[in-house]
Amino acid sequence: MTADENEQSRPARRRAGVADYILQHGSAPASELAEVFDVSVMTVHRDLDELERQGVVRKYRGGASAQPTSVFESNVGxxxxxxxxxxxxxxxxxxxxxxxxxxxxxxxxxxxxxxxxxxxxxxxxxxxxxxxxxxxxxxxxxxxxxxxxxxxxxxxxxxxxxxxxxxxxxxxxxxxxxxxxxxxxxxxxxxxxxxxxxxxxxxxxxxxxxxxxxxxxxxxxxxxxxxxxxxxxxxxxxxxxxxxxxxxxxxxxxxxxxxxxx
The missing domain is CATH 3.40.50.1360 (Rossmann fold)
Structure with a gap:
């Protein structure tokens, strides 16, 4: 993998890590995710927006959850x-x-x-x-x-x-x-x-x-x-x-x- 390819794949790897963390813990505040993955809260929110678009998590004020609600079915993971x-x-x-x-x-x-x-x-x-x-x-x-x-x-x-x-x-x-x-x-x-x-x-x-x-x-x-x-x-x-x-x-x-x- 070239340096450019590695740089381009870094956000995808981080999002995968964020998704796995939320799936493992059920939910997590953005501040906790920022600390765990050593990025800004703004970066975390961008990652959560993409994961929500994919149907992996649902966002709430200040974080995200993989747990079901009456209108959201949890991801299979x-x-x-x-x-x-x-x-x-x-x-x-x-x-x-x-x-x-x-x-x-x-x-x-x-x-x-x-x-x-x-x-x-x-x-x-x-x-x-x-x-x-x-x-x-x-x-x-x-x-x-x-x-x-x-x-x-x-x-x-x-x-x-x-x-x-x-x-x-x-x-x-x-x-x-x-x-x-x-x-x-x-x-x-x-x-x-x-x-x-x-x-x-x-x-x-x-x-x-x-x-x-x-x-x-x-x-x-x-x-x-x-x-x-x-x-x-x-x-x-x-x-x-x-x-x-x-x-x-x-x-x-x-x-x-x-x-x-x-």
Whole structure:
């Protein structure tokens, strides 16, 4: 690399470092980032503007965050780091629902990603997904027939969405859908982004049995777009951090809820 090329790549390397720092810590004030990366606060704000444009973080007064809100879904890099133990617990429960010979659809959630490595010993299986992480994980696994649901690639989610993806989903009918979402109230599932809602709805229509996996952090929340009533899922699986009152509320409103124990 020449000196000029090195100079041009320095801001990109710093922005990558800033993004990783925020993804690791959840949020950070601009003053802290300026100190960590030995640059001015003005430079940090320029970096945050670019990272926000890319959908990696959202800016707030004085800093930036990777944590979700009712209108902002976290970048996949942040979601891969969060609630890992709960996701593994939920995935282990979901694995008990999969039998050899089945066709299974997985959405682009990091929760269902935890299920993917557990599927090898259930082969032969047909697995359909729009999540590039899952596609890469299952590529070449013996006994797994992999159907990649293409569409427009969204780097913020590392998945394929849009009309082509919906068309690909609607051409299938799988035995089982295992999905997650970012928020649930007492009665409904929600998500921040319209395009993801449309794909998840198509997946629900394309599956014989529909299972929703939820870690405790997603319960008693809402987001901008309503996905579906919880009663549209054949089973809602929560982790064992969920309180008795939360379980009672979900069940009293008609949801079929089971608890996955670690």
């Amino acid at each position: 942040y979601r891969l780091r969060t609630a890992q133990a709960a996701k593994n617990t939920l995935a282990a429960y979901a694995r008990t629902l999969v039998e050899p010979g089945m066709s299974v659809m997985l959405d682009d959630s990091t929760t269902t990603l935890a299920l993917a490595p557990l599927l090898a010993d259930a082969a032969p299986l047909t697995v359909a997904t729009n999540f590039l992480h899952t596609i890469k994980l299952l590529t070449g696994v013996p006994g797994i027939r992999l159907l990649a649901l293409g569409g427009e690639y969204h780097p913020n989610h590392d998945s394929f969405l849009g009309v082509p993806c919906i068309d690909a989903v609607e051409a299938l009918h799988t035995d089982l859908l295992v999905a997650s979402t970012s928020a649930v109230s007492a009665t409904h599932a929600y998500h921040q982004e319209q395009e993801i809602v449309l794909v998840k709805r198509a997946m629900m229509r394309a599956a014989g049995r529909k299972v929703l996996l939820l870690d405790r952090g997603k319960i008693s929340r809402t987001a901008l777009h309503r996905l579906a009533p919880l009663t549209d899922f054949d089973l809602v699986v929560v982790d064992d951090r969920t309180s008795e009152s939360e379980l009672r509320t979900l069940r009293d409103n008609g949801a079929a809820v089971e608890v996955a124990h670690s």
